[in-house]
Every structure is written in C-alpha cells, then in structure tokens.
Amino acid sequence: MRTVDPERHRQRRMEIVGAALELFATQGLAGTTTAEIARAAGISSGALFHYFPSKRAVFLAMFEADREEWDEAFAAARVRSDPWAALEEVVDRVAAEAAHPLMAGLIVEVLAQAHRDPEVAGLVEAGDRRMLDGVAELVDRLCREGTADPGMPAATAARWVLTLTDAFHTRGYPEPDRDRAAETATAKRLIARALRYDGPGSPA
Amino acid sequence: MRTVDPERHRQRRMEIVGAALELFATQGLAGTTTAEIARAAGISSGALFHYFPSKRAVFLAMFEADREEWDEAFAAARVRSDPWAALEEVVDRVAAEAAHPLMAGLIVEVLAQAHRDPEVAGLVEAGDRRMLDGVAELVDRLCREGTADPGMPAATAARWVLTLTDAFHTRGYPEPDRDRAAETATAKRLIARALRYDGPGSPA
DNA sequence: GTCTATAGAGGGATAGAC
DNA sequence: GTCTATCCCTCTATAGAC
Numbered sequence: 142m143r144t145v146d147p148e149r150h151r152q153r154r155m156e157i158v159g160a161a162l163e164l165f166a167t168q169g170l171a172g173t174t175t176a177e178i179a180r181a182a183g184i185s186s187g188a189l190f191h192y193f194p195s196k197r198a199v200f201l202a203m204f205e206a207d208r209e210e211w212d213e214a215f216a217a218a219r220v221r222s223d224p225w226a227a228l229e230e231v232v233d234r235v236a237a238e239a240a241h242p243l244m245a246g247l248i249v250e251v252l253a254q255a256h257r258d259p260e261v262a263g264l265v266e267a268g269d270r271r272m273l274d275g276v277a278e279l280v281d282r283l284c285r286e287g288t289a290d291p292g293m294p295a296a297t298a299a300r301w302v303l304t305l306t307d308a309f310h311t312r313g314y315p316e317p318d319r320d321r322a323a324e325t326a327t328a329k330r331l332i333a334r335a336l337r338y339d340g341p342g343s344p345a
Numbered sequence: 346m347r348t349v350d351p352e353r354h355r356q357r358r359m360e361i362v363g364a365a366l367e368l369f370a371t372q373g374l375a376g377t378t379t380a381e382i383a384r385a386a387g388i389s390s391g392a393l394f395h396y397f398p399s400k401r402a403v404f405l406a407m408f409e410a411d412r413e414e415w416d417e418a419f420a421a422a423r424v425r426s427d428p429w430a431a432l433e434e435v436v437d438r439v440a441a442e443a444a445h446p447l448m449a450g451l452i453v454e455v456l457a458q459a460h461r462d463p464e465v466a467g468l469v470e471a472g473d474r475r476m477l478d479g480v481a482e483l484v485d486r487l488c489r490e491g492t493a494d495p496g497m498p499a500a501t502a503a504r505w506v507l508t509l510t511d512a513f514h515t516r517g518y519p520e521p522d523r524d525r526a527a528e529t530a531t532a533k534r535l536i537a538r539a540l541r542y543d544g545p546g547s548p549a
Numbered sequence: 550g551t552c553t554a555t556a557g558a559g560g561g562a563t564a565g566a567c
Numbered sequence: 568g569t570c571t572a573t574c575c576c577t578c579t580a581t582a583g584a585c
Binding site: 550552553554555556557558560561562563564566567 | 568580
C-alpha cells in the first residue's frame with residue numbers, strides 16, 4: 142500500500158527545478174546555495190534533500206523538460222508536407238526559446254559545467270544530437286526534393302544550420318539593442334544561402 | 346630608493362595569470378581556490394595576494410594578452426592588399442586560437458561570468474567589439490571592391506561572420522572526432538556564400 | 550504502526566583574505 | 568599559518584496518510 146502519490150512527487154520535483162533554474166541561470170551552479178534553492182521553492186532545506194540527493198542532481202534534472210519539448214517539435218516537423226517551412230519553424234522555435242531572458246545565462250552555465258562534469262556533457266551531447274538528427278532529417282528531405290545542395294552531407298549541413306541558430310543564445314552578455322525578429326530573418330536567409338542548390342555552377 | 350622592478354612585477358603577474366588560466370578553464374572561477382592558483386604558480390598564498398587583491402582580479406587580468414594579440418592581427422590585416430585573403434586569415438587565426446585545448450573551456454567560463462559580473466561583461470563586449478570592428482572594416486573593403494553583397498550592412502555581415510567562426514569554440518563539451526581543417530574550410534565557404542554578391546538576382 | 554513529507558539546527562570541511 | 572564565514576549535507580523530530 143503506497144502512501145505516496147508519484148504524480149505529486151514528480152510535480153514537486155519540477156517546481157523545485159523551476160525555482161533552481163532561475164538561480165542557476167543568474168548565479169551559476171557553484172554560486173547558488175542549496176538554502177537559496179529551498180527558499181526560492183518555498184520549502185525547507187530538509188525537504189529539498191528529500192526530493193534530490195544533492196545540488197548537482199537538481200541541476201541534472203533540468204534536462205528532462207527540454208528533451209520532451211523538442212521530441213514533440215520534431216515529431217510535428219516530420220509530418221509537415223513542406224520541409225522548408227518545417228525547417229523555418231525549427232529556427233523560429235529556437236529563437237523563441239532563446240528569447241527567454243534567462244536562457245542565455247543558463248546555456249553558458251550548462252556549457253561551462255559540461256566541461257567539468259561528464260554526466261552534464263553527456264546530457265548536453267544527447268540534446269545536441271537530437272537537434273542534429275532532427276534537422277538532418279529535414280535537410281535530407283530537402284536534398285531528395287532537389288532544393289538543397291546535395292554536395293554537403295545532411296549531417297554536416299545540419300551542424301551549420303545549428304551553428305547559425307546558436308547565434309540566438311551563445312552571446313554571453315546582454316545586448317540590449319538586439320532586434321530578434323531581424324536576426325531570425327537573417328538566419329533563415331543565410332541558412333537558405335548555405336543549403337540552396339543552384340546547380341553545378343553554384344559556389345561550393 | 347625602491348628595490349622593486351616594475352617589469353619584473355608585471356612578469357610575475359603574467360606568470361600567475363598563466364597558471365590561473367589553466368585552472369579557470371578546467372574548473373571554473375568558483376571551482377578554483379586561491380590556494381590552487383598559488384600552488385600552480387609556485388608561490389605562497391601570501392605572495393598571491395601581494396600581486397592581486399582578490400581571486401577575481403586574477404580573472405580580470407586575463408583579458409590583456411588577448412587584446413594585444415588581436416590588435417596586432419587586425420593591424421596586419423589592414424595593410425594586406427587582398428581583403429578576402431585578410432578575412433580568411435582572421436578565420437584561420439580564430440580557428441588556431443580555438444584549437445588550444447584549454448580555450449573552449451575558458452571561453453564558456455568567461456561567458457558565464459560575463460552574465461554575473463558587469464566588469465567581465467564589459468571586457469568581453471570590448472573584445473567582441475574589437476573583433477566586430479576589425480571584420481566590418483574588411484567587409485567594407487569587400488563591398489567597395491564589389492565582391493560582397495552591398496545589401497547587408499558591414500556591421501551586420503561582420504556579426505554573422507563571427508557567428509560562423511564562433512562555431513570553433515562555443516561547443517561546450519569535447520568532440521573527439523572534430524576535423525578542424527574541414528570545419529575551417531566549410532566556415533570559409535559559408536562565409537563566402539553569405540557575403541558574396543551575385544548581382545541583383547542573388548538570393549536575398 | 551509504518552511510511553512519506555517537511556522542517557530546521559548543526560557538523561564538518563573548506564573557502565577567501567590577510 | 569590563521570581566522571572568520573559559509574556551504575553542503577546529515578540528522579533528529581514531528582505531522583499526517585493509510
């Protein structure tokens with residue numbers, strides 16, 4: 142006879158992760174204390190360590206929501222009839238995610254941790270690979286349609302697409318005068334230029 | 346009569362910075378103790394605080410060498426007759442810098458700190474602006490030569506050139522199977538595609 | 550009575566600064 | 568080497584659901 146409600150337990154964990162995410166983004170992992178996380182989540186230190194065995198475990202738990210979200214996004218892209226439109230929607234989605242004011246700080250912190258913690262590196266790489274595979278699948282459709290340069294392998298092309306969309310969030314300091322709509326439009330244009338197949342004489 | 350030699354003092358500071366750089370890159374700022382820095386530099390903890398008022402001051406001192414190096418590089422690019430070759434040399438230089446095994450870790454750490462420390466943010470932005478201005482000047486020469494798309498402002502084009510070269514070092518985890526020569530070549534090709542002016546009917 | 554959820558104080562270690 | 572502050576986590580205690 143289980144007295145525990147698994148759904149409530151999961152819910153509580155996600156609340157804690159949400160509160161911690163904000164602190165990690167602004168102060169970093171090492172710069173955030175477990176006491177701060179507990180206070181932000183409105184619970185005691187004891188309760189925090191009931192839900193997570195360590196501060197690091199809270200950090201690692203952040204990767205789950207993102208994974209689910211992108212799995213759904215690529216599933217949706219897969220059933221779209223127009224692969225160019227699907228690719229642009231992926232770009233829009235990355236731009237929207239990056240527009241969250243906390244995201245830039247969170248990403249650099251995650252990347253910094255990935256350099257020190259192999260498990261973080263594994264989660265980052267897994268997420269990156271999901272993005273890469275999803276985009277490569279779309280590029281592959283473009284090639285088979287004949288609207289993308291077949292000279293570049295789909296995986297390579299996908300990597301450079303992601304490099305261009307990385308521009309939305311890798312900058313490490315706040316740039317107040319960013320025009321995100323214009324950036325998104327430019328990124329799409331450059332992606333089109335990078336991938337488009339103009340025939341045998343195209344610049345390669 | 347002061348027995349202190351200013352040049353020796355500067356030399357000593359740079360030695361400490363060099364030792365600390367390695368630790369910051371692998372462990373981060375918060376993850377590095379002043380005791381470790383002192384030990385790595387072969388001095389006592391007391392001596393460390395003689396040369397720097399705080400751990401943060403050691404971190405901030407890292408930005409000087411990089412600035413001098415890039416100032417020289419752009420001065421050299423400015424006197425080259427072929428701006429495309431000069432631009433490619435900048436790309437090569439970024440790639441070479443990024444090939445240093447510590448550089449990737451150091452950059453993400455610097456960016457993470459830039460999100461929390463306004464002074465770090467200022468130094469990063471100043472460095473970024475130097476890169477941007479240097480590249481924009483080259484793009485401007487390309488436009489005046491008629492070999493770059495005049496429809497995109499030089500500053501915007503320069504930003505996207507830097508976005509592509511950022512690919513050399515923003516990835517936060519080690520990718521063992523990276524082919525840096527191929528990446529550099531692809532970056533140059535994509536930069537050419539992004540900037541090149543193919544006449545009024547070019548894809549924009 | 551057993552198990553889960555929560556609280557909060559404090560241990561033990563370690564950090565930065567001098 | 569020392570000193571003070573702080574942090575992560577453990578430990579004990581209590582409340583309530585079954």
